[in-house]
Amino acid sequence: MPFYKSDTKIKIQFTLNGKDINAETDTRTLLSDFLRHSLGETGTHVGCEHGICGACTVMLNNDPIRSCLMFASQLNNHEITTVEGIANDTSLDDLRIAFKKHHALQCGFCTSGFLVTIASFLKTNPKNVDEISIREMLSGNICRCTGYVGIVNAVKEVMENRNNNNDKDQINA
Ligand code: FES
Numbered sequence: 001m002p003f004y005k006s007d008t009k010i011k012i013q014f015t016l017n018g019k020d021i022n023a024e025t026d027t028r029t030l031l032s033d034f035l036r037h038s039l040g041e042t043g044t045h046v047g048c049e050h051g052i053c054g055a056c057t058v059m060l061n062n063d064p065i066r067s068c069l070m071f072a073s074q075l076n077n078h079e080i081t082t083v084e085g086i087a088n089d090t091s092l093d094d095l096r097i098a099f100k101k102h103h104a105l106q107c108g109f110c111t112s113g114f115l116v117t118i119a120s121f122l123k124t125n126p127k128n129v130d131e132i133s134i135r136e137m138l139s140g141n142i143c144r145c146t147g148y149v150g151i152v153n154a155v156k157e158v159m160e161n162r163n164n165n166n167d168k169d170q171i172n173a
């Protein structure tokens with residue numbers, strides 16, 4: 001493995017929210033800082049900066065990760081999706097409506113991290129998920145305002161509606 005000094009600049013090529021990005025970063029810049037300060041993607045929030053709170057969650061090739069635990073210099077040939085990348089995804093309209101209906105956010109600081117985690121989970125087309133599994137899926141994201149009930153209920157409603165619609169589609173097929 002090559003030895004890099006901390007001020008070494010590295011060229012990186014990756015995809016951010018579907019767009020090809022060619023950029024330069026030093027070896028020690030965290031992905032969370034790179035997204036916010038170099039690319040202006042400030043929807044990704046930074047709380048603890050050591051992998052606990054989940055506020056900085058983004059998708060790396062569709063899996064949720066903490067962007068404060070990855071260096072920007074590791075991005076080569078990867079696909080990153082931030083909350084900005086799912087903002088206009090109409091397949092998540094039901095999630096946005098459910099968040100509003102169940103008051104699943106208050107100050108909103110944690111919300112982008114939660115939405116990215118949940119969006120990634122929904123991409124796997126989960127079936128018959130019970131509340132314990134929903135809470136487990138959300139357990140990497142901390143919210144200091146809501147008490148989680150609204151967030152869990154929002155996910156539950158989305159899951160139930162999606163499963164019911166799938167059942168109806170199968171009956172009508
Ligand atoms: S800021 Fe990354 S987990 Fe808290």
Ligand code: FES
Nearest residue numbers: 106108143144145
């Ligand atoms: S809504 Fe305030 S931290 Fe979650």
